[in-house]
Amino acid sequence: MDLSVRIGALRLKNPLMSASGCFGYGMEYADVVDLSTLGAVVVKGLFLAERPGHPPPRIVETPAGMLNAIGLQGIGVHRFVREKMPELRARGATVIVNICGTTIDEYTEIARILSDVEGVAALELNISCPNIKEGGISFGCNLVNTRQVVSAVRKATPLPLIPKLTPNVTDVSSFAHVAEEAGADAVSLVNTFLAMAIDVETRRPRLSNVMGGLSGPAIRPIAVRMVYECARLVRIPVIGMGGIASAADVLEFMIAGATAVQVGTANFVDPFIWGKLESGVREYMRRHGIERVSELTGTLDIPGEKRA
Amino acid sequence: MAERASQAGLQAILPAMPVDADAEVLASTRLSDDYCVVAFRAPALAAAIRPGQFVMVRTSAGNTPLLRRPYSVFERLRDSNGEVIGFSILNKRVGVGSRLLYDAAPGMRVSCLGPLGRPFSSATGTTEAWMVAGGTGLAPFATLSEELAAAGVPRRLFYGARTGSELFCLDRFERLGVNVVLATEDGTRGEHGRVTVPLARELGSRPASSGVVLYACGPEAMLKAVAGLAERYGRECEVATERQMGCGMGGCYSCVVRVRTPEGGSRYARSCVEGPVFRAADIVWEERPA
Numbered sequence: 001m002d003l004s005v006r007i008g009a010l011r012l013k014n015p016l017m018s019a020s021g022c023f024g025y026g027m028e029y030a031d032v033v034d035l036s037t038l039g040a041v042v043v044k045g046l047f048l049a050e051r052p053g054h055p056p057p058r059i060v061e062t063p064a065g066m067l068n069a070i071g072l073q074g075i076g077v078h079r080f081v082r083e084k085m086p087e088l089r090a091r092g093a094t095v096i097v098n099i100c101g102t103t104i105d106e107y108t109e110i111a112r113i114l115s116d117v118e119g120v121a122a123l124e125l126n127i128s129c130p131n132i133k134e135g136g137i138s139f140g141c142n143l144v145n146t147r148q149v150v151s152a153v154r155k156a157t158p159l160p161l162i163p164k165l166t167p168n169v170t171d172v173s174s175f176a177h178v179a180e181e182a183g184a185d186a187v188s189l190v191n192t193f194l195a196m197a198i199d200v201e202t203r204r205p206r207l208s209n210v211m212g213g214l215s216g217p218a219i220r221p222i223a224v225r226m227v228y229e230c231a232r233l234v235r236i237p238v239i240g241m242g243g244i245a246s247a248a249d250v251l252e253f254m255i256a257g258a259t260a261v262q263v264g265t266a267n268f269v270d271p272f273i274w275g276k277l278e279s280g281v282r283e284y285m286r287r288h289g290i291e292r293v294s295e296l297t298g299t300l301d302i303p304g305e306k307r308a
Numbered sequence: 309m310a311e312r313a314s315q316a317g318l319q320a321i322l323p324a325m326p327v328d329a330d331a332e333v334l335a336s337t338r339l340s341d342d343y344c345v346v347a348f349r350a351p352a353l354a355a356a357i358r359p360g361q362f363v364m365v366r367t368s369a370g371n372t373p374l375l376r377r378p379y380s381v382f383e384r385l386r387d388s389n390g391e392v393i394g395f396s397i398l399n400k401r402v403g404v405g406s407r408l409l410y411d412a413a414p415g416m417r418v419s420c421l422g423p424l425g426r427p428f429s430s431a432t433g434t435t436e437a438w439m440v441a442g443g444t445g446l447a448p449f450a451t452l453s454e455e456l457a458a459a460g461v462p463r464r465l466f467y468g469a470r471t472g473s474e475l476f477c478l479d480r481f482e483r484l485g486v487n488v489v490l491a492t493e494d495g496t497r498g499e500h501g502r503v504t505v506p507l508a509r510e511l512g513s514r515p516a517s518s519g520v521v522l523y524a525c526g527p528e529a530m531l532k533a534v535a536g537l538a539e540r541y542g543r544e545c546e547v548a549t550e551r552q553m554g555c556g557m558g559g560c561y562s563c564v565v566r567v568r569t570p571e572g573g574s575r576y577a578r579s580c581v582e583g584p585v586f587r588a589a590d591i592v593w594e595e596r597p598a
Binding site (some may be wrong): 021022023024028031032035044052056057059060061063064065066068069073114143171216217265267268269270271272 | 327328366371372373374375409419421437551552554555557558559560561562563564575576581596
């Protein structure tokens, strides 16, 4: 049984990755999961410099989901390379680094720095964080800006490049298409949905940042639809995410068109989820006589329609 | 101890690997209309617990509530042979999850992830330990009292609540030889007012040379007041903070507490891995806590 999948030049041992911002820098979970067994560890988003993040409260639970506005608290790319990469390498993790910037120059500089670091397998380009004032989503909500930043980073690094797309646009697939044209090796989606919750007793927002990003099972059907739309339009692999909490959810995203998936919020609920997801996928493959998991990608069967 | 809070790496922070225990509810004992003690069978988890650590409790296998909630460990439970068989938590009915625990029937299975977080530093060797608790902030002091009793350290508990009917489990502490000082905001039991009133008076009556160490757990305003008293009277003080947590493992960065850096600045520290216990002197008290 072959669980490996291909993302551009990168071969992953299975399609299961941690979602950026939901797995720290990886080592936080090394006691409960063998990091080398994940398809990839996607680490928390990094700017060039350290960032303090937003004041608490930073999260609030909502029906079947949660809002977060962490504000990309982080140690910056230099400390990451110095302090975190040696341990991640030693654990045999396949590391994908999520990179952020407030300017195109910042993105390209981080990409250059990481291109020379042993053990960095790919870059995920964060153009979709809803919680910071500058950069991030301002690149991801405008087709011209998306094209510019992806093109610039493409020129700056030979590493596989994966723009992470925001769902906070009218047509996500047009952004996937522009990313593909600009040289992306894959796209990942969806980041969180911009959202809000209010304490009616105090009339205060429940997050210090007022708004935050919605994740968890609540968003899953919308995310599946968006992955489906993107995968139909582009030829590069689509990495799907949004509320995945079981093997059936992994399979749903793959059938919709995802080559691989990321798991975020569900890892908070159950940090031991990874083995359960993998064995669930294997059990499904056995039951359906599937030898290679990659055969599942984009196999939605709509009655009355021919498969592509 | 002075170096500890700001310097330690992740390895030093987690004394034991957390386990996901499929814990059986042994009993949910009601203390009042809002409070209860929930006892769980979870031998391996309980044996590894140190005072001040917490457990992430998943009250529902479904999506309501979705996230686990952190609970400070209350008692270590033993069988008749003295073997550790489980632990208990002090629960206040406020939201969906805490209501499920309030109504939990024996035999129910609850996923408990732990033990997590940095415990109180060992009290062994201190001259005298004073614990300061507000409301459910009483929880970590049951196991700490046990440890203090075993080490022969004189121990006091300053315990405050809104009203007398919300002061619980005093007998447990008296059995452990803890000298208990009570305060209620409405004056129905113990001293009238906040628990920091008798604390301030007692601190003031001790010579500075007496080696009293403070441990506090409770509402943020109380922790801040205790930290202020500790500074004023030159006492070493540790506080167990309470924050909204997403994961309890260091993954989500939601449970932050502002702490001082050695360079004279400050930064947000994750209370799940660098805390929940911090040196009071390391905390920068913010206007709007979680």
